[in-house]
Amino acid sequence: MAEESSLIKAGIVGATGYTGVELVRLLLAHPQVELAAVTSRSDAGQRLDQMFPNLRGHCDLVFAAPDVKQLGRCDVVFFATPHGVAHAMAAELLAAGPRIIDLSADFRLRDAELWAQWYQQPHGAPELLPKAVYGLPEIHRQQIATAELIAVPGCYPTAITLGFLPLLEQGLVDVDHLIADAKSGVSGAGRKASVGSLLCEAGENFKAYGVAGHRHLPEILQTLNQLAGQSTQLSFVPHLLPMIRGILATLYARLSDHSKDLQAIYEQRYAAEPFVDVMPAGSLPETRSVRGSNLCRIAVHRPLGGDTAVVLSAIDNLVKGASGQAVQNLNIMFGLPETMGLQSISGLP
Numbered sequence: 470m471a472e473e474s475s476l477i478k479a480g481i482v483g484a485t486g487y488t489g490v491e492l493v494r495l496l497l498a499h500p501q502v503e504l505a506a507v508t509s510r511s512d513a514g515q516r517l518d519q520m521f522p523n524l525r526g527h528c529d530l531v532f533a534a535p536d537v538k539q540l541g542r543c544d545v546v547f548f549a550t551p552h553g554v555a556h557a558m559a560a561e562l563l564a565a566g567p568r569i570i571d572l573s574a575d576f577r578l579r580d581a582e583l584w585a586q587w588y589q590q591p592h593g594a595p596e597l598l599p600k601a602v603y604g605l606p607e608i609h610r611q612q613i614a615t616a617e618l619i620a621v622p623g624c625y626p627t628a629i630t631l632g633f634l635p636l637l638e639q640g641l642v643d644v645d646h647l648i649a650d651a652k653s654g655v656s657g658a659g660r661k662a663s664v665g666s667l668l669c670e671a672g673e674n675f676k677a678y679g680v681a682g683h684r685h686l687p688e689i690l691q692t693l694n695q696l697a698g699q700s701t702q703l704s705f706v707p708h709l710l711p712m713i714r715g716i717l718a719t720l721y722a723r724l725s726d727h728s729k730d731l732q733a734i735y736e737q738r739y740a741a742e743p744f745v746d747v748m749p750a751g752s753l754p755e756t757r758s759v760r761g762s763n764l765c766r767i768a769v770h771r772p773l774g775g776d777t778a779v780v781l782s783a784i785d786n787l788v789k790g791a792s793g794q795a796v797q798n799l800n801i802m803f804g805l806p807e808t809m810g811l812q813s814i815s816g817l818p
């Protein structure tokens with residue numbers, strides 16, 4: 470009789486999107502995972518490697534329409550879908566057995582009313598919120614290990630939260646005037662057709678959006694409040710850059726305690742973190758140095774020794790900002806080395 474495989478069987482709902490196909494790339498290279506099911510409604514029946522030629526020679530899977538019965542045979546199911554989809558399927562799927570890692574915003578906010586306000590539709594599964602763990606390993610590693618349902622943080626929230634974290638944990642800044650000026654590549658908007666993502670709209674152009682209030686704001690504040698142990702105020706302005714991958718967040722905070730060595734504080738806080746690189750004093754993190762890698766590279770500055778801390782935080786939105794962070798969560802949940810399958814180095818130039 471054939472031996473039952475000890476590999477973790479993984480399924481992906483929404484594997485034709487940018488985060489979905491990035492998950493496929495990462496999971497195919499993961500030594501402890503067998504990719505068992507990939508879904509797409511519009512491309513059901515098509516082979517993955519016909520649609521994504523980078524997968525030729527690595528994968529002979531075929532997209533199927535999402536089916537709880539088939540996905541229920543997996544050990545873990547990733548949702549790489551627009552918000553609302555995991556709400557609709559999660560309860561039935563959890564009852565069938567798999568653990569869930571949701572890349573969408575469905576379970577990120579603890580407050581269902583707040584979610585409904587920002588996402589302009591009722592929360593579809595408030596009864597599951599007590600089970601959901603916000604999957605930022607640098608804060609919630611212990612809870613992730615035993616979680617059934619992970620809400621993978623958004624891309625901007627990952628870059629911004631990791632950047633502010635040491636300052637807030639140590640109570641070093643005025644929490645009423647935090648500023649996050651963040652820039653993202655166009656893949657952040659997903660693969661679906663939209664005018665704003667066309668080359669002629671996004672190329673050779675640079676603009677802010679969501680200034681009146683972006684849906685990542687309540688998510689970021691939820692974690693900043695937790696870190697600070699009090700209510701915080703943040704001005705957050707996202708921008709669209711004419712590049713494909715990457716986020717650079719420039720963060721400003723007014724120091725309330727001027728006596729501390731910020732470089733030493735950042736280095737100590739992240740010394741044991743495999744995916745946060747605190748760069749030497751004076752460094753300028755750049756998106757190309759994290760492209761395709763799961764790293765968040767951070768540099769902390771104090772211009773002219775003044776009373777403002779300026780933190781630069783760079784990630785790849787599709788890796789540490791989504792699919793890589795999802796795999797980091799999987800590793801923690803299944804007791805694997807946290808860096809397994811995630812050690813690729815960005816290519817330069």
Ligand SMILES: NC(=O)C1=CN([C@@H]2O[C@H](COP(=O)(O)OP(=O)(O)OC[C@H]3O[C@@H](n4cnc5c(N)ncnc54)[C@H](OP(=O)(O)O)[C@@H]3O)[C@@H](O)[C@H]2O)C=CC1
Nearest residue numbers: 483484485486487488509510511549550573657659660791
């Ligand atoms: N792009 C990024 O940088 C980041 C994205 N995210 C989040 O991750 C999620 C996926 O994003 P992204 O990959 O960019 O999205 P895309 O628009 O590129 O892909 C969405 C995928 O979901 C599938 N899908 C859409 N509607 C449904 C449905 N009702 N039921 C089942 N499957 C559906 C689509 O396939 P089909 O329609 O054929 O079924 C497609 O495979 C989103 O919630 C996004 O906000 C989070 C962090 C970063």
Ligand SMILES: CC(=O)N[C@@H](CCC(=O)OP(=O)(O)O)C(=O)O
Nearest residue numbers: 573574623624653654655657658
């Ligand atoms: C450039 C761009 O359009 N970025 C997207 C962020 C995508 C994302 O991460 O969405 P969720 O975290 O909510 O899932 C945006 O601003 O809406």
